[in-house]
Amino acid sequence: MIKKTKYVLWGFLPIDYKATEIYLEEMAAKGWMLDRIGRTFARFRAIKPSQIKFCVDVYKEGGPFTPEDTDESITYRDLCAEAGWSYISAQDYLQYFHAEVNAHPTPLQTDDVLEQLIVDSTMGNRERLALLFMTLFSIYVLLKIFPYTHKNLTHYVGVFSTFIFPVLIVITVLSSLNMLRWLYKMKRDIQKGYPRQEPTLKAAKRRAYAVNVPMIIIVCMLIIAIILDAIFSTYTVGISIAPLVIGGTLGTVLRYFIKKRSKDKSQAFRFVFVMIIILFCVVWLFEGWYFDQEREAYYTIEPIPNRYDLLSVDSIFEEDLIRRTFDYGSTPFVPVQYTYSALDNQSLSIGVDYYQAFNLKMSKFIFESVVDDLEHGIKFQGMRLFEEEMTPDEQLKLLWQVDALEISESRAFIVIRKGDVVMKINGDIDFNADHIIRSFMALYRP
Amino acid sequence: MAREQLKTLTEQMYYILLVLIKPQHGYGIMQDIERMTEGRVKVGAGTLYSLLSRFEEEKIIRQVCEENRKKIYLISEKGLEILELEHQRLKKLVFDGEALLNEERYTDD
Numbered sequence: 001m002i003k004k005t006k007y008v009l010w011g012f013l014p015i016d017y018k019a020t021e022i023y024l025e026e027m028a029a030k031g032w033m034l035d036r037i038g039r040t041f042a043r044f045r046a047i048k049p050s051q052i053k054f055c056v057d058v059y060k061e062g063g064p065f066t067p068e069d070t071d072e073s074i075t076y077r078d079l080c081a082e083a084g085w086s087y088i089s090a091q092d093y094l095q096y097f098h099a100e101v102n103a104h105p106t107p108l109q110t111d112d113v114l115e116q117l118i119v120d121s122t123m124g125n126r127e128r129l130a131l132l133f134m135t136l137f138s139i140y141v142l143l144k145i146f147p148y149t150h151k152n153l154t155h156y157v158g159v160f161s162t163f164i165f166p167v168l169i170v171i172t173v174l175s176s177l178n179m180l181r182w183l184y185k186m187k188r189d190i191q192k193g194y195p196r197q198e199p200t201l202k203a204a205k206r207r208a209y210a211v212n213v214p215m216i217i218i219v220c221m222l223i224i225a226i227i228l229d230a231i232f233s234t235y236t237v238g239i240s241i242a243p244l245v246i247g248g249t250l251g252t253v254l255r256y257f258i259k260k261r262s263k264d265k266s267q268a269f270r271f272v273f274v275m276i277i278i279l280f281c282v283v284w285l286f287e288g289w290y291f292d293q294e295r296e297a298y299y300t301i302e303p304i305p306n307r308y309d310l311l312s313v314d315s316i317f318e319e320d321l322i323r324r325t326f327d328y329g330s331t332p333f334v335p336v337q338y339t340y341s342a343l344d345n346q347s348l349s350i351g352v353d354y355y356q357a358f359n360l361k362m363s364k365f366i367f368e369s370v371v372d373d374l375e376h377g378i379k380f381q382g383m384r385l386f387e388e389e390m391t392p393d394e395q396l397k398l399l400w401q402v403d404a405l406e407i408s409e410s411r412a413f414i415v416i417r418k419g420d421v422v423m424k425i426n427g428d429i430d431f432n433a434d435h436i437i438r439s440f441m442a443l444y445r446p
Numbered sequence: 447m448a449r450e451q452l453k454t455l456t457e458q459m460y461y462i463l464l465v466l467i468k469p470q471h472g473y474g475i476m477q478d479i480e481r482m483t484e485g486r487v488k489v490g491a492g493t494l495y496s497l498l499s500r501f502e503e504e505k506i507i508r509q510v511c512e513e514n515r516k517k518i519y520l521i522s523e524k525g526l527e528i529l530e531l532e533h534q535r536l537k538k539l540v541f542d543g544e545a546l547l548n549e550e551r552y553t554d555d
Contacts, residue, residue, distance in 0.1 A: 111490075
């Protein structure tokens with residue numbers, strides 16, 4: 001069956017619009033005519049291979065928040081049609097037209113200086129701001145990754161952000177800086193009155209790859225990492241990505257209403273206002289639902305999968321359990337890991353974080369990081385809460401027969417390392433008692 | 447900035463204002479200019495659209511009516527002043543040119 005339409009990933013920078021004319025002409029010569037252009041994809045329909053002339057024009061009244069078909073833009077397209085250019089599609093500031101190659105219509109822009117001023121005041125500014133924002137945001141994300149903690153290794157998103165993210169971010173920052181340099185040079189040239197050099201298709205493609213490839217890799221790897229994490233912690237991952245999904249959906253709906261359903265800017269602003277109200281309602285409903293779930297889940301005893309035997313810890317409780325949570329996961333660096341916490345009706349609580357690292361060096365790193373984490377407590381509104389003073393205890397180490405042990409001054413927490421296994425244990429219990437030691441060491445799986 | 451630039455008109459601006467001494471719509475302006483200059487000056491639809499919006503913003507032209515979705519424009523008093531000034535400037539350029547070009551040419555002999 002012959003394909004009638006095809007979608008092409010549209011990664012060209014808007015500022016390279018002149019080069020896209022050549023691309024569209026090449027596509028038409030291959031038998032694909034531009035049908036519709038979107039933010040990410042362009043739709044082409046099959047035609048008889050033909051020589052078609054394309055013109056991409058900058059329409060200064062356009063933009064991301066401007067409806068596609070305003071009275072003004074229709075008047076402008078009518079004028080272009082009278083001049084021999086048939087309208088195809090629009091994307092923000094750019095309007096796409098075509099003409100028969102033998103018709104020789106007058107180009108849509110016949111004043112280079114005016115065109116350059118419009119380009120610079122519309123897309124130039126926008127592009128510079130977007131690249132500047134991307135650069136600063138990437139640097140911020142990069143700085144937030146360091147210092148690495150054991151938490152980076154316990155889920156796939158963390159592993160990905162530890163090992164691949166920095167490389168991709170450095171590439172993104174470098175390509176954004178290079179692009180910014182190019183855009184500022186172009187602005188200076190316009191101010192000096194030099195004619196703007198029309199971008200070649202090759203250069204435009206190079207810029208498109210430089211911006212899009214790292215971004216596509218980041219997004220794909222992030223999606224894979226989220227899916228892998230969701231295999232173990234579906235609920236937690238679902239809750240974490242819910243704001244993104246809600247925001248993305250509302251944003252897409254809003255864009256549709258602005259672009260396709262508005263006739264002028266004031267109507268578009270009304271849609272934005274309505275969407276803000278909807279957003280507040282959705283957040284309010286989601287928050288209510290989330291806290292209800294948490295409240296209901298508080299007094300539940302979560303099941304423990306068979307392969308994680310925690311009966312020895314359950315047996316420490318003399319009274320009935322009223323709450324038990326269990327989360328687990330696996331990554332190549334920490335193949336076995338889980339978090340257990342339980343509470344009985346006499347308010348005795350016990351918690352265990354178990355990490356089995358893939359080698360000894362990694363387990364030492366996890367041990368140091370867990371101890372460090374306890375020492376630093378939780379950061380809340382500029383303050384540090386629940387800080388613990390951790391010290392090694394040689395006597396306890398001998399008693400527990402482990403390679404490393406540190407205990408908090410409050411004696412509520414101990415962290416032990418034996419071989420490649422690290423455990424953080426907390427509870428109102430006597431860490432010197434034989435039965436307690438046996439109960440926890442029963443978890444140890446070398 | 448834009449006002450400053452309009453102290454001297456580009457060739458295309460000059461012809462657009464000249465055509466708008468009589469009411470005319472966008473495509474009519476393009477055709478009139480091409481006819482008047484025998485095809486020497488061509489104004490693209492995009493350029494014309496931008497210039498008409500800018501002229502209207504600066505009250506150099508005004509919209510007089512709309513027929514079949516086509517806006518009909520006419521030059522304003524302010525526009526006429528600018529056009530006349532430009533006309534005077536161009537006449538001076540021609541006059542100066544003629545004065546010098548008609549003089550006896552200097553030769554090495």
